[in-house]
Amino acid sequence: MEFKLNETQESIRDLAREFAEKVLKPRIDDIEEVGHFPTDVYQQMADTGLLGIAFDEKYGGIGAGYDSFVLAFEELSKVSPSAATALLITLLPLEAINLFGSEDQKQAYIGPSIEGKLRGSMAFTEPSTGSDPKQLTTTARLEGDTWVISGVKRFISNAAYDGPMLLYAKEAETGKCTAFLFDKPIEGYSTSTPWEKIGLLGSPCYDVFLDEVRVPNDDFHILGKRGDGFTILKATTAYGKLGFSAVFLGAFGGAVNAAKDYVTTKVHRDSTITKFQAIQTKFATMLSKYESCRYMVYNCAETANDHSRLEEMLGQSALVKAYVGDTAVEGCVLAMNLMGSYGVMKEYQTERFLRDALIGPHVEGQTDVQRVIAAGYYLNH
Template sequence: MDLTPEQAAIRESVREFAVEEIRPTARAADEEESFPEGVWDDLAEQELTAMTVPEEYGGLEVDGLTYALVNEEVAYGQLAVATALSVHCLATSCIAEFGSEEQKERWLPEMVEGRPVGAFALSEPHAGSNPAEMSTEARKDGDEYVIDGTKQWITNGERSGVVVLFAKTDADAPGTVTQFVVPKDVDGLEVGKKEEKLGLRASDTTTLTFDDVRIPEENRLTPVGEGLAAAFSILTGGRVAIAAQAVGLAQSALDLALEYAQEREQFDGPIADIQSVRHKLAEMHARTQAGRLLTYDAARQLDDGRPPALAASTAKYFASEAAMDVTNEAVQIHGGYGYTTDFPVERLYRDAKITTIYEGTTQIQKKVVARELLD
């Protein structure tokens, strides 16, 4: 698909940043399970933390395709950084779309600068793919809400300063899910230990426990009972971002495999001359490009105001599975070296798996696609 000159320039700029600034920190960040805060500050300087914020609050308010391009290229550098950025942007999107004028003026001008970092608290230990089953409650008490419950798999859980929270105003009433904004420094909010994960190890993933947390009524973002619809609306765009990240990850693995295949010699020549290797590279390219085109199409549908659920879930499903296939083949092309931490393809392979799980598993995406086709 053709890009505008501005979109092409942004893509080139972010790719350069990914190669020169993100990639050099990726191995250490993964091994130390520590998020590269210096990279985050550089992202903020480039205003990438402001992508989903309207201009009147200091943001960029980029179109959906540009947002996808940025996610793709940041993930080309390291998926953990792209994940942190997209979750921050989910939080700013919620405030920008559902917040009052006072709430926008209070939170957004600082968040566009990258601090405080945003978190998005929807999933729970017993309510992952079906958030309607959440048990976290925010009960009304005078002019305050009192929050009790636990959220799980929270990206930016420890490093965030603002949490967009989904809770029921009545624990026994499924239709009362409501959206709130909660500052991290409130009394009673406890951050759990960082999860030890297969991949995405540089990402800060924790539980958040709310124990008699009190926030003023003015921190409620949506009308009572409209939080779940708000979450699904925001996550549709989020799925396009995850699809884009999967494409960026796959492209990174493909480029590394192409480079290695032309340098590694076996049987009196580079392994790129071996037909089975050439076929692998061709298949990797095809899957990556197909995922890219599906993702860009979904992004354009968002920009055009068309119902995006079918396109977004199709792109997320296909691109994430393609990332798994492509990174697996990249490891195979590297042979024994691909199984060691001396080469980055093993990290890409580990990271790829999460794209098939978070913001809706592959199975959930297939369910959405089938529903859109049949209902």
């Protein structure tokens, strides 16, 4: 296997890196203070093509694959993991539509979303469940030619923005999980105030309240087939796990860069502190963790490019997400240690990368659950 980027991959990586340095970096403090991502910067990211990297050109995408996608999201996250997360959340329902949707659904949502006109959401998690479809309490009952959906969804990103909502609910008659697709907001749909969380402050999440939301019973408003909701969810979240792995890899990379800048400029008796073996060994330990994460993410991206390997992707993405989620936290702590007291100061950014990384083990599938999923796949193949 040759770990060498082709011309397209290098171009997309450089584009994302330049955007992060020139556009995102000056707005970091604004994002942290207001707690959501600035609309004008989000539109700039869309105009640059960063939402369409992996989608087919016929829908307005670039068609460069998931290997280019993770390179771009890693570079964005080295400066602002919140920026990459804001993009990623929009992409999750689009991935589901791309994998399972009709041509009408793809035409309606993929193009406008990657142009920045819509921000999609995906809603499965509820106050009483995060991964078990049998515990869903949001129900959809059929009244004539209309589905009536009621319930509460928790921690839903982008829920307050206009765009497609991919919502999983239990059919009242059959008890099966079905994926419903509709435009938000809609009558009967409302959200809480944003949850306050430790990091990723530019990507707010909400509770969603569904008070007899009415959705037509037709092919456009159901993704895939009735009762296939959990199958669609598992496939979609495999790509979500890859995306979040790239985000937290980038957060780790940002901390590595901050630590390197510090130790190579901090002077002790006329030379930098890199002369100390304690600094060298800690830096090498941090770097080895970062490189191992990179190769796991890049390898998973290669698998993601081939949709015929979806079953393998389910196991591999779970393994990668678990490893990168935990290891990024460990790496950011090492970076903070290398910087001493400066590491905990907001001005030096490492504390922000750590706060963002701390979310990694807990979103898009909790770490221990991902290890169980990964073990289940690899023990049987």
